Amino acid sequence: MIIFDQVSKRYDGGFEALSNVSFHLKQGEMAFLTGHSGAGKSTILKLISLMERPSSGQVRVNNQLTNKINDKQIPFMRRNFGIVFQNHQLLFDRSVYDNVALPLVISGESPKDIPRRVRAALDKVGLLKKEKFNPIQLSGGEQQRVGIARAVVNKPALILADEPTGNLDPQLAKDIMALFAEFNRVGTSVLIASHDLALIARLPYRALTLKNGKLIGGGMF
Amino acid sequence: MPKKSSGASRRKLSLKEKRSAWLYHHRQMAVSSIKQIMHKPLSSALTWMVIAISLSLPSLLFVALDNITQKTENLQKGGHITLFLQPYVSEVEALELVESLQSRDEIKSANYISKDKAWQDMQQRFAGQQISQLVNQNPLPSAIEVIPTNDDLESIERLQLVLENLGVVSEILVDMAWVERLNAWLLVVKQTVWVIACLLGFTVLLVVGNTIRLNIEAHREEITVSKLVGATDAFVRRGFLYMGFWYGLLGAIGAWIVVFICALILQQPLQMLEQNYGGMSFSVMQWNIRGTFYLLAGSIFCGMFGAWLAVWRHLRDINPT
Numbered sequence: 001m002i003i004f005d006q007v008s009k010r011y012d013g014g015f016e017a018l019s020n021v022s023f024h025l026k027q028g029e030m031a032f033l034t035g036h037s038g039a040g041k042s043t044i045l046k047l048i049s050l051m052e053r054p055s056s057g058q059v060r061v062n063n064q065l066t067n068k069i070n071d072k073q074i075p076f077m078r079r080n081f082g083i084v085f086q087n088h089q090l091l092f093d094r095s096v097y098d099n100v101a102l103p104l105v106i107s108g109e110s111p112k113d114i115p116r117r118v119r120a121a122l123d124k125v126g127l128l129k130k131e132k133f134n135p136i137q138l139s140g141g142e143q144q145r146v147g148i149a150r151a152v153v154n155k156p157a158l159i160l161a162d163e164p165t166g167n168l169d170p171q172l173a174k175d176i177m178a179l180f181a182e183f184n185r186v187g188t189s190v191l192i193a194s195h196d197l198a199l200i201a202r203l204p205y206r207a208l209t210l211k212n213g214k215l216i217g218g219g220m221f
Numbered sequence: 222m223p224k225k226s227s228g229a230s231r232r233k234l235s236l237k238e239k240r241s242a243w244l245y246h247h248r249q250m251a252v253s254s255i256k257q258i259m260h261k262p263l264s265s266a267l268t269w270m271v272i273a274i275s276l277s278l279p280s281l282l283f284v285a286l287d288n289i290t291q292k293t294e295n296l297q298k299g300g301h302i303t304l305f306l307q308p309y310v311s312e313v314e315a316l317e318l319v320e321s322l323q324s325r326d327e328i329k330s331a332n333y334i335s336k337d338k339a340w341q342d343m344q345q346r347f348a349g350q351q352i353s354q355l356v357n358q359n360p361l362p363s364a365i366e367v368i369p370t371n372d373d374l375e376s377i378e379r380l381q382l383v384l385e386n387l388g389v390v391s392e393i394l395v396d397m398a399w400v401e402r403l404n405a406w407l408l409v410v411k412q413t414v415w416v417i418a419c420l421l422g423f424t425v426l427l428v429v430g431n432t433i434r435l436n437i438e439a440h441r442e443e444i445t446v447s448k449l450v451g452a453t454d455a456f457v458r459r460g461f462l463y464m465g466f467w468y469g470l471l472g473a474i475g476a477w478i479v480v481f482i483c484a485l486i487l488q489q490p491l492q493m494l495e496q497n498y499g500g501m502s503f504s505v506m507q508w509n510i511r512g513t514f515y516l517l518a519g520s521i522f523c524g525m526f527g528a529w530l531a532v533w534r535h536l537r538d539i540n541p542t
Contacts, residue, residue: 075451083449102450
């Protein structure tokens with residue numbers, strides 16, 4: 001699903017966020033990406049979602065070499081996966097329903113199918129009854145679940161999550177992780193960046209550990 | 222509740238479905254952008270009123286220019302050339318010449334005026350002044366009055382060359398100098414109006430661009446999120462282009478109203494002018510369909526282009542590096 005082959009990323013000014021990182025996330029696999037803050041977790045997610053491009057090395061997502069994807073193709077590539085953000089990036093000028101519907105509207109889904117699919121996604125995260133709410137009326141955990149519903153509404157083959165439990169208490173964090181595991185069980189690949197080592201240790205998934213931009217654990221295929 | 226959520230179950234959208242979704246989004250954006258404009262009537266009114274006033278000045282000038290051009294076209298019609306004949310040309314010879322002139326395509330009519338007739342006319346016109354007592358012999362030559370078929374400058378000049386080469390003609394009088402001068406002036410004025418129109422069109426571009434830029438700032442988060450879940454640039458741009466469209470349209474309507482009011486104010490003085498000039502008709506400034514179309518098209522173009530530029534700048538900033 002995702003292959004990093006000796007990937008480095010240097011920013012202007014010489015700071016090297018990633019150096020020579022190689023790993024392989026298999027189709028249908030769920031894995032954590034961990035390390036202290038600034039170790040390069042977010043950079044890896046940004047390279048996968050083409051928010052940034054590698055300075056050297058190759059990134060393959062869904063058997064596609066991202067180096068060969070031009071700016072015009074990026075949107076279509078992004079529709080293949082769902083992204084969950086730490087600050088969930090919900091839009092507060094519209095309802096929960098409209099937030100979740102956004103990816104479907106963007107990918108040109110038939111307006112007739114949208115309601116059914118939005119409700120299916122909200123149902124999965126247990127928020128079917130709150131579709132008319134404004135996200136601002138929801139708790140932190142609920143907001144994150146809306147973010148997850150938005151990420152899965154397109155039925156993506158891959159879910160990327162950047163610190164999805166960062167602002168949540170341990171019980172809520174566990175629930176959110178269970179939700180990801182549930183999606184993984186039906187075949188979706190999941191890559192979660194998290195520094196919550198205690199939580200990760202209790203879960204039976206591979207952890208890719210980064211330190212100062214280098215992969216120091218879990219990178220073996 | 223759907224059981225599967227794997228990528229394999231993703232269904233490919235048919236072209237028809239995509240088109241209907243695309244049209245749906247257009248409709249949605251068209252409606253939501255006008256709603257946004259209406260939602261803040263005061264601040265958006267400031268924008269479209271600036272556009273309206275910027276466009277009304279060149280529009281007024283164009284209307285005025287259009288009217289003046291029409292009037293002077295009427296003045297130029299019926300322009301004629303007078304051929305004064307050599308004194309030795311007999312009446313028979315002159316009539317033969319008239320006949321040969323009349324057979325030419327570029328001449329509508331040719332009319333012989335004998336020197337006796339001209340003398341009589343002159344005496345009549347200056348009746349009471351006893352002109353014959355001052356001049357004891359008819360000093361006037363015989364003449365032929367030629368009315369050309371085409372009355373544009375070029376054909377008249379060409380005809381003049383032909384007539385000059387007729388041996389029996391002593392002098393040709395073409396009263397075209399003032400028409401030429403007027404046309405030269407009109408050209409200067411026309412170019413000036415165009416320059417003013419371009420400058421003010423540029424103003425509209427900047428005003429709309431700036432308004433849309435502020436709007437983009439307000440929707441920064443929405444744009445970022447949309448881009449991250451796979452929105453194309455065109456998708457992001459659409460709503461803002463519609464907003465530019467509406468501002469352009471509202472501005473054009475505003476400008477149209479300003480021009481209309483100015484025409485109403487000018488109606489009476491123009492009618493007075495018309496009476497003083499007798500034959501000349503300075504009818505009310507007409508705001509024809511073509512002018513309205515140009516105003517609408519120009520304003521909408523400036524609005525949408527301004528919006529496009531603002532969005533382009535913003536999207537360029539968030540593309541991956």
